[in-house]
Amino acid sequence: MARHLITSAIPYINGIKHLGNLVGSQLPADLFARYQRGRGNEVMFLCATDEHGTPAELAAAKAGKPVAEYCAEMHDVQAKIAEGFRLSFDHFGRSSSEQNKKLTQHFAGVLADNDLIREVSETQMYSHADGRFLPDRYIEGTCPNCGFDSARGDQCDNCTKQLDPVDLINPHSTISGSTDLEMRETKHLYLRQSQMKDQLDAWIDSKTDWPVLTTSIAKKWLHDGDGLQDRGITRDLDWGVPVKKGDEDWPGMEGKVFYVWFDAPIEYIAASQEWVDAGKGDDWERWWRTDKGADDVTYTQFMGKDNVPFHTLSFPCTILGSNEPWKLVDYIKSFNYLNYDGGQFSTSRGRGVFMDQALEILPADYWRWWLLSHAPESSDSEFTWENFQQSVNKDLADVLGNFVSRVTKFCRSKFGEEVPTGGPDLAVDADWVAQLEQNIRQYEEFMEAKEVRKAAGALRAIWVMGNEYLQEAAPWSTFKEDPELAASQVRLALNLIPLYAVLSEPFIPDAAATLLEAMKVDAEWPGAAADAVTRLPAGHAFAVPDNLFGKISDDQREEWQSKFAGTRD
Numbered sequence: 001m002a003r004h005l006i007t008s009a010i011p012y013i014n015g016i017k018h019l020g021n022l023v024g025s026q027l028p029a030d031l032f033a034r035y036q037r038g039r040g041n042e043v044m045f046l047c048a049t050d051e052h053g054t055p056a057e058l059a060a061a062k063a064g065k066p067v068a069e070y071c072a073e074m075h076d077v078q079a080k081i082a083e084g085f086r087l088s089f090d091h092f093g094r095s096s097s098e099q100n101k102k103l104t105q106h107f108a109g110v111l112a113d114n115d116l117i118r119e120v121s122e123t124q125m126y127s128h129a130d131g132r133f134l135p136d137r138y139i140e141g142t143c144p145n146c147g148f149d150s151a152r153g154d155q156c157d158n159c160t161k162q163l164d165p166v167d168l169i170n171p172h173s174t175i176s177g178s179t180d181l182e183m184r185e186t187k188h189l190y191l192r193q194s195q196m197k198d199q200l201d202a203w204i205d206s207k208t209d210w211p212v213l214t215t216s217i218a219k220k221w222l223h224d225g226d227g228l229q230d231r232g233i234t235r236d237l238d239w240g241v242p243v244k245k246g247d248e249d250w251p252g253m254e255g256k257v258f259y260v261w262f263d264a265p266i267e268y269i270a271a272s273q274e275w276v277d278a279g280k281g282d283d284w285e286r287w288w289r290t291d292k293g294a295d296d297v298t299y300t301q302f303m304g305k306d307n308v309p310f311h312t313l314s315f316p317c318t319i320l321g322s323n324e325p326w327k328l329v330d331y332i333k334s335f336n337y338l339n340y341d342g343g344q345f346s347t348s349r350g351r352g353v354f355m356d357q358a359l360e361i362l363p364a365d366y367w368r369w370w371l372l373s374h375a376p377e378s379s380d381s382e383f384t385w386e387n388f389q390q391s392v393n394k395d396l397a398d399v400l401g402n403f404v405s406r407v408t409k410f411c412r413s414k415f416g417e418e419v420p421t422g423g424p425d426l427a428v429d430a431d432w433v434a435q436l437e438q439n440i441r442q443y444e445e446f447m448e449a450k451e452v453r454k455a456a457g458a459l460r461a462i463w464v465m466g467n468e469y470l471q472e473a474a475p476w477s478t479f480k481e482d483p484e485l486a487a488s489q490v491r492l493a494l495n496l497i498p499l500y501a502v503l504s505e506p507f508i509p510d511a512a513a514t515l516l517e518a519m520k521v522d523a524e525w526p527g528a529a530a531d532a533v534t535r536l537p538a539g540h541a542f543a544v545p546d547n548l549f550g551k552i553s554d555d556q557r558e559e560w561q562s563k564f565a566g567t568r569d
Ligand SMILES: Nc1ncnc2c1ncn2[C@@H]1O[C@H](COP(=O)(O)OP(=O)(O)OP(=O)(O)O)[C@@H](O)[C@H]1O
Pocket: 009, 010, 011, 012, 013, 017, 020, 021, 022, 023, 024, 025, 302, 303, 304, 305, 306, 307, 335, 336, 337, 338, 339, 345, 346, 347, 348, 376
């Protein structure tokens, strides 16, 4: 039995996530986790909320709540929505946990011991009106490179140039709008990523099977300009992991916290400690410590493209730089962006469909199927209501749902609610079985390779085979001349239902559960196709399931289209 450690990029705490966030991280991770469990492998699937940093503080202030309370509430909100989407985390942790605090301080301590952290005295913008140092992205001004007038302190969104706040012309605080800013001296810790550049470069080079999106972003950061830069890992904030060297105080760093990107990926490990402390398991080290049994673990990470630099370079720098036997990621699956109806999804502007709203209008399976079958893999993709309606109606209602309904209802009317007896053992020729075999194995290959869209296509092809079979065999006609042959045809078609359930479970888990329950069988991953289509013996009782999927009407589509055309507050 193989062992798979799977993590999804951890969603930020300051609001409900949109469908782009979902398809760019949690959902494909869930697909892979479910698939590996379906294959009988051992899986540890972890996610968490990313809770530290200024945006959380600001969101809490806006909600009129202490930040810890705000985060606890939002964590529960996100956890509940995740359940609604059937995201099958073994644990959904919190980066503000005590476990993560300890582990983050531990890593900082060993990195310092290994001479991979340096202290830097720098000047930083202090806002008198706000009474605080301003993080780079809370300072805006004119870009010195292109003249764009709302460039942020860390980057110009117009020309993409990386900036320092001091580079900006006419800077102001985006919190208060104040221009009463002063450069003040402050001390910060920097992770010496540049020291590890060659080691990281060789490691990325060895990953020849990774998506080009992943490796190209890593390579860009490694080599563009002066190459991989050291990165500040502390901030002058209240909300975060206090800067400590292991258990000890860090002289000169009093009152400072680690920067979110340093503690957030460490939460992947801490989440498994939380899992143990929550009584869900008893050994996290066999997943994470190569000296404690994690040697045979395959670790796969899922994330949107903007998270790639941290996962290909910064977090590996933490892991490798510790010189401790931590499990390093084996595969990084990254995604482009999903756009919404002619523009971008945006949390800050409330543009698009958000996870809670989606579940209010349709159950999880509809969204899961559309999002995964249109995952932004090789390029950005776009959600439109027309496309959503079309795909759902065709794939889920016309192909899968209709097949199940036709065969079970026909069987009930002619033979009763049990698998009929009689006729040839297998009412289909060898070519058809060979084709099914090929399609199943192809599906497995795409799922192993984390080729989400291709896997969806292969699954759809397997569903279509059932429909085409029914169409050609036409047991309703056969029945009139040769009821025995019709019985055999129906037997074959009924056998496809549990096969479909098991194969489809990673995509549409609720429908899969309904089908297995109706057919009164347990999930069992298919071996040879010939065995899979003869699994249910004649006489096996079943029940006609309720309609699996309703069609989306034009009226519904139009209603939703206008409902979601504006922005949410
Ligand atoms: N439009 C999108 N399509 C696909 N993935 C996305 C999209 N936007 C964000 N992601 C990914 O979603 C995951 C969770 O994102 P996170 O909670 O950090 O929000 P974010 O990146 O700040 O997005 P936003 O600014 O839209 O809220 C990350 O892996 C991120 O790369």
